[in-house]
Amino acid sequence: MMIKLQAKSIVFGYTSNPILDDVNFEIAPSKLVTIVGPNGSGKSTLIKCIDRIAAPQGGSILIDRKDVTKMSRMDMARYLSYVPQSSVRIFPTNVFDTILMGRRPHIGWLGSDKDEKKVWDVLRLLDIERLAMSNFSELSGGQQQKVLIARALVQEAEVMLLDEPTSNLDIWHQLDVMNIIRDVVKKKEITAIMALHDLNLASYYSDRIIMMKKGKIMAAGDPHSVITEENIASVYRVEAAVRSLSDRPMIMPLRQIREARAY
Amino acid sequence: MTSFRTLFFRSKPDASLSRARRAGKKSNPEMAHERFKFIRIFFVLGIVGLLVLLTGIVITLGPLNISVADSYSALLALFWPDHFSVDPLTSRVVWNIRFPRILGGIMAGFGLGICGSVMQAVLKNPLASPFTLGITAGAQFGISIAAVIGFSILGGPYFIIGNAFVCALLCSLFIIGLAAIKGASSENLVLAGIAVNYFFTAISQLLKYFASDEQLRLMTNWGMGDLAAFSWTNSELLLVIFVICIPLLMTKCWDLNIMTAGDETAKSIGVNAERTRIFIMVVSSLLVATIVCFMGTIAFVGLVAPHMARMVIGGDHRFLIPASGVLGALVLMSADAVGMNLIAPTIIPTGIMTSIVGVPFFMYLMMKGKRKEFWT
Numbered sequence: 001m002m003i004k005l006q007a008k009s010i011v012f013g014y015t016s017n018p019i020l021d022d023v024n025f026e027i028a029p030s031k032l033v034t035i036v037g038p039n040g041s042g043k044s045t046l047i048k049c050i051d052r053i054a055a056p057q058g059g060s061i062l063i064d065r066k067d068v069t070k071m072s073r074m075d076m077a078r079y080l081s082y083v084p085q086s087s088v089r090i091f092p093t094n095v096f097d098t099i100l101m102g103r104r105p106h107i108g109w110l111g112s113d114k115d116e117k118k119v120w121d122v123l124r125l126l127d128i129e130r131l132a133m134s135n136f137s138e139l140s141g142g143q144q145q146k147v148l149i150a151r152a153l154v155q156e157a158e159v160m161l162l163d164e165p166t167s168n169l170d171i172w173h174q175l176d177v178m179n180i181i182r183d184v185v186k187k188k189e190i191t192a193i194m195a196l197h198d199l200n201l202a203s204y205y206s207d208r209i210i211m212m213k214k215g216k217i218m219a220a221g222d223p224h225s226v227i228t229e230e231n232i233a234s235v236y237r238v239e240a241a242v243r244s245l246s247d248r249p250m251i252m253p254l255r256q257i258r259e260a261r262a263y
Numbered sequence: 264m265t266s267f268r269t270l271f272f273r274s275k276p277d278a279s280l281s282r283a284r285r286a287g288k289k290s291n292p293e294m295a296h297e298r299f300k301f302i303r304i305f306f307v308l309g310i311v312g313l314l315v316l317l318t319g320i321v322i323t324l325g326p327l328n329i330s331v332a333d334s335y336s337a338l339l340a341l342f343w344p345d346h347f348s349v350d351p352l353t354s355r356v357v358w359n360i361r362f363p364r365i366l367g368g369i370m371a372g373f374g375l376g377i378c379g380s381v382m383q384a385v386l387k388n389p390l391a392s393p394f395t396l397g398i399t400a401g402a403q404f405g406i407s408i409a410a411v412i413g414f415s416i417l418g419g420p421y422f423i424i425g426n427a428f429v430c431a432l433l434c435s436l437f438i439i440g441l442a443a444i445k446g447a448s449s450e451n452l453v454l455a456g457i458a459v460n461y462f463f464t465a466i467s468q469l470l471k472y473f474a475s476d477e478q479l480r481l482m483t484n485w486g487m488g489d490l491a492a493f494s495w496t497n498s499e500l501l502l503v504i505f506v507i508c509i510p511l512l513m514t515k516c517w518d519l520n521i522m523t524a525g526d527e528t529a530k531s532i533g534v535n536a537e538r539t540r541i542f543i544m545v546v547s548s549l550l551v552a553t554i555v556c557f558m559g560t561i562a563f564v565g566l567v568a569p570h571m572a573r574m575v576i577g578g579d580h581r582f583l584i585p586a587s588g589v590l591g592a593l594v595l596m597s598a599d600a601v602g603m604n605l606i607a608p609t610i611i612p613t614g615i616m617t618s619i620v621g622v623p624f625f626m627y628l629m630m631k632g633k634r635k636e637f638w639t
Contacts, residue, residue, distance in 0.1 A: 048527075051530070051531050052530065053527050053530050053531060072533075073530060073533045073534065073535050074533035074534075075533075076533065077531065077532055077533030078533075080531070081531065082527075082528070082531030084525075084527055084528055084531075087524055087525065087528060088525065089523070089524070090387050090388070090389060090523060091383070091384075091389065091523050091573060091578045092573070092577065092578060093520075093523070093524075093577065093578045094577060096296055097520065097577065097578065097579055098524070101517075101520055101521045101524060101528075101532060102532060104517055104518070104521055104532045104533055104534065105532065105533045107517060120293060123292075129290065129292050130291075130292055131292075132292040132293075132295070132296055133292060133295050133296060133299065151532075155532065161531075
């Protein structure tokens with residue numbers, strides 16, 4: 001198997017209460033990978049540790065066998081891009097300038113027409129060209145998410161990290177954003193790694209799913225092997241029915257599992 | 264801001280869009296963007312032109328009655344002494360009193376405007392100004408020491424000013440250092456800045472408490488915010504600091520754009536947010552300390568000039584930094600001209616006049632801006 005990204009024994013947090021506890025995985029190129037898990041399982045932290053937004057205590061990230069943890073931020077930004085959950089703008093910025101920020105790792109001091117052309121290309125690709133001069137803060141949640149994805153795309157990194165990109169969106173926009181990500185993974189042959197809450201979205205769109213609990217990977221593989229009734233029960237403490245729908249496992253949560261506690 | 268733009272770049276109906284496509288021209292949003300880029304450059308050049316024009320007017324004004332023609336002859340006589348003749352008094356007033364004051368006002372306003380815009384960006388706070396990091400309290404502390412205890416770091420003519428400069432700089436470096444240890448987030452910096460500010464103000468007040476009348480006068484004379492201290496020597500010193508600091512700040516304009524999007528985003532795009540923040544803070548503290556030690560506190564310019572610039576040209580620091588600087592210079596120079604001539608021969612200190620003239624103007628922009636959604 002070809003390996004695009006390799007995470008080696010990532011550790012984050014204090015030893016008494018580790019948020020990430022020796023996390024290892026490998027991801028093939030041009031794949032859409034989702035990281036799922038209950039609240040506090042460390043999925044967002046893992047995304048942030050890969051991009052060194054949070055500094056892990058140990059471990060390394062290799063992309064194309066190159067250790068990005070040893071690179072400067074600017075060099076690393078050419079390999080990894082990141083789409084935050086949301087972005088608060090204190091000062092008004094228009095959509096074009098927001099996306100142009102993503103060219104920073106490639107740009108000269110003055111900026112060039114080439115960089116601006118790339119912004120227009122991505123704006124057209126995501127069909128948000130008409131928003132170019134709008135103020136970012138005045139856009140709807142779905143539009144903002146698209147702009148943030150556009151910014152990551154102009155960065156031209158081969159691995160894109162996303163932190164719960166659908167969490168504040170209605171179902172139409174959830175599908176819209178997921179379709180965009182699936183399309184760019186195919187068209188631009190990038191690898192997308194995203195933390196996601198919605199198990200059915202994860203199951204429907206992912207090539208691979210990593211399921212985490214308390215800073216450890218509990219299961220990893222294709223959706224059928226990960227989204228099982230047993231895994232949902234042990235990781236989420238929820239009894240669920242898993243059925244196959246258009247060849248993807250879909251889950252229906254039934255009831256909470258309350259284990260007896262010793263007092 | 265959006266509606267300001269739509270005002271200028273109202274989207275045409277779809278017919279023109281398809282016409283443009285057929286003709287193989289740029290699409291409508293692209294045209295709007297091109298127009299916006301043009302307006303941005305036009306605005307910066309426009310206010311530079313306005314500054315030059317205003318300088319030409321202000322130099323003819325003053326408590327001493329010198330005609331417009333004489334003012335210009337006095338200036339030109341320095342370059343072409345054969346063609347222009349003026350009496351020595353006029354020449355001295357124009358060249359040694361008015362001109363340095365105007366130049367000082369321009370440089371101080373320029374520096375404060377620029378520092379305001381970069382401070383607001385790295386602190387992600389529209390309320391930040393060059394004085395958020397305790398510069399004033401530090402300078403005041405230095406002056407109190409010089410006045411009351413009689414201790415000065417630099418002697419001679421810089422007995423007071425030298426202390427103000429060194430203490431202002433030390434105070435802000437102390438704040439930056441404090442924040443750097445805890446992680447140089449914008450919240451840490453603002454909090455440390457406010458806390459240390461109170462501390463140095465308290466010490467100054469303590470010294471004031473024990474000061475004699477003469478010492479008190481010495482302490483209050485500084486700090487009204489006045490351009491009177493600008494002579495040719497001081498202006499030259501300021502110019503040297505400018506030539507060092509402003510290019511350093513300008514090299515970071517892309518990083519500043521990105522910093523306003525938050526530290527997480529900045530890091531993911533390749534900007535070391537904490538390091539950039541400290542760099543900007545140190546450089547602008549040096550610049551502001553130099554201005555403040557000569558001129559005292561004119562906080563308003565640094566707060567407001569970046570907002571005025573942002574209203575028109577948006578948040579791109581490639582244009583915002585120079586525009587904030589020029590607007591700061593315009594505000595400070597016009598306010599000083601009014602203060603000099605309003606009830607001549609009494610000169611109202613620049614700081615007082617800046618607020619009296621500037622605040623209503625800013626209020627007007629803000630109210631007008633709210634309707635146009637400048638503020639988000």
